[in-house]
Amino acid sequence: MAEAHAAVAFSFTVTPDGYNVNINHEALWAVWESGVMSWKKRMHKLKNNIRNGVFPASPTSWLFVVTIILGIRLAGADPSFGWIEKIHKHTPG
Secondary structure: OHHHHHOOOEEEEEEOOEEEEEEOHHHHHHHHHHHHHHHHHHHHHHHHHHHHHOOOOOHHHHHHHHHHHHHHHHOOOOOOOOHHHHHHHHOOO
């Protein structure tokens, strides 16, 4: 029972004399650290998913593809074969 009582980070009691607020800073810090660790893991998973999702292609090949598409677009040709215009026509706003 002592462990469960020590795990409470915030307690608020109202008495006829007033109110009493007890904050366990160590427990709050542990909750904060847990949240930070969770976000770090989430960012690492996102980075890993992006890296593994484009694995066969190197950054150089992506740059090459983007350069080719930009060159075609600046030359006046439509690399999407009209699909972008169709999408704009059928979506509101």
